Amino acid sequence: MDFKLSDDQLMIQEMARDLANKVIMPRADHLDKTGTFPMENVKVLAENGLLGIPFPEAYNGAGADYVTYVVALEEISRACASTGVTMSVQTSLASAPLNMFGTEEQKRKYLAPLLEGKTIGAYSLSEAGAGTDAASLKCRAVKDGDDYVLTGTKMWVSNGFYADTYLVYTTLDPELGHKGITAFIVEKGTPGFTFGKKEEKLGIRGSSTYELIFDGCRIPKSNRLGYEGQGFKIAMWTLDGGRIGIAAQAIGIAQAALDASVSYTQERKQFGKPLAANQAIAFTLAEMATDIEAARLLMYRAASLKDQGQNHTQAAAMAKLFASETAMWVSTKAVQLHGGYGYTTDYPVERFMRDAKITEIYEGTSEVQRIVISRQELTEAR
Ligand code: CAA
Numbered sequence: 001m002d003f004k005l006s007d008d009q010l011m012i013q014e015m016a017r018d019l020a021n022k023v024i025m026p027r028a029d030h031l032d033k034t035g036t037f038p039m040e041n042v043k044v045l046a047e048n049g050l051l052g053i054p055f056p057e058a059y060n061g062a063g064a065d066y067v068t069y070v071v072a073l074e075e076i077s078r079a080c081a082s083t084g085v086t087m088s089v090q091t092s093l094a095s096a097p098l099n100m101f102g103t104e105e106q107k108r109k110y111l112a113p114l115l116e117g118k119t120i121g122a123y124s125l126s127e128a129g130a131g132t133d134a135a136s137l138k139c140r141a142v143k144d145g146d147d148y149v150l151t152g153t154k155m156w157v158s159n160g161f162y163a164d165t166y167l168v169y170t171t172l173d174p175e176l177g178h179k180g181i182t183a184f185i186v187e188k189g190t191p192g193f194t195f196g197k198k199e200e201k202l203g204i205r206g207s208s209t210y211e212l213i214f215d216g217c218r219i220p221k222s223n224r225l226g227y228e229g230q231g232f233k234i235a236m237w238t239l240d241g242g243r244i245g246i247a248a249q250a251i252g253i254a255q256a257a258l259d260a261s262v263s264y265t266q267e268r269k270q271f272g273k274p275l276a277a278n279q280a281i282a283f284t285l286a287e288m289a290t291d292i293e294a295a296r297l298l299m300y301r302a303a304s305l306k307d308q309g310q311n312h313t314q315a316a317a318m319a320k321l322f323a324s325e326t327a328m329w330v331s332t333k334a335v336q337l338h339g340g341y342g343y344t345t346d347y348p349v350e351r352f353m354r355d356a357k358i359t360e361i362y363e364g365t366s367e368v369q370r371i372v373i374s375r376q377e378l379t380e381a382r
Contacts, residue, residue, distance in 0.1 A: 016071070019048060025080065025134075028080035028206075028221060031206035038293075056211055059107055070299055073249065074248040074251050077249040079256070081206045081215045081355035082205065084252055085158055089158045093242050098121075100237065113164075113165075119165055121159065123166075124157045124168045125154075128153065129238075132364075153214070167183055172228060181232040182230070184297050194215070203356070225325050247302070248299055249322035250323040255354050256348070258289060259347050260352070261288065265281050288334075291330065314377075317368075319368040331355075
């Protein structure tokens, strides 16, 4: 067992860290306060090849592995969680299923520009009545000759308004349950596809979250991803990888909260000495650091299993569960360590706390991760 990153992985980590510190971090506060989509950051990620890390060079990818991707994503998320989720949705939720299930034509047309950052991708599974119970979705696809006609409303779509390429999960017949779910590649601007409500959110305020409305939206058969009825498995396969990405985002947020706390508790003096000179404070920092490192190891393990082509459903759920709950705990502690200052917008820790919360919710709530983990424990032959 080797716990070291390879030279190539370390090189990408250093590059992402440098970019994060110099370019992404200085913009994070403004993006949060104004609720601005990080388009400039997306361009920077694209220019540096960070939007195509774990994909074949034949489609403009970097030909690296998933471990390298999550290492880079952690660095970007440490600087700006809104940029982190944008990168994560682009990579894990849009590009990965296109690479895995797409036809050669779909890969050339849709995957290659996503990997170069010429286009932005989105993943649209959830609906008002189908969040955790994803298989109960109602957005309908009706076959009509060589086309399908989509009708229904999707919700909480990240990269929502700014995407060019949407992977939309529909049902051919709700009576079929998960066996009727079918995925389509939908281009922005397709007649019958419009935007609904923009969500105003507690955190990741720079990320774009929209409702999508399909009303008689005609999609050619050539834009069906996978076969009819394969959609649910594509969606779940995608989320297995996506959850490792959200673990990376959560770890980035937690690391940022720890870094801020380490600095502040050494600078801030009360009762004639720095806060960190009190053992209660130093021990809190120790617990924060330990949980972050444990989360990181779970994330590396899940990503490494994915790279080896092994089942990583449970490992991804464990990484996401532990990393997101760590991010919430660490960022809440960071606010506490900053006292009154931590509760103001003059310091970034309140943003970290707001940003951390979503990692316990999207790509499957912590309760969903517990379902996935426990089901495997209960059914696995031992
Ligand atoms: N990979 C491949 N196939 C899988 C799978 C996986 N990880 N998990 C399940 N399946 C298959 C099963 O084998 C089964 O197939 P068969 O019928 O052939 O045996 C089929 O899918 C149905 O599986 P389940 O019976 O387990 O399905 P379920 O209805 O009980 O659902 C669930 C299980 C885990 C609760 C699932 O619905 C789930 O993950 N829900 C949460 C959805 C979610 O995470 N949404 C996030 C939205 S995206 C987002 O948040 C993006 C963003 O903004 C950043």
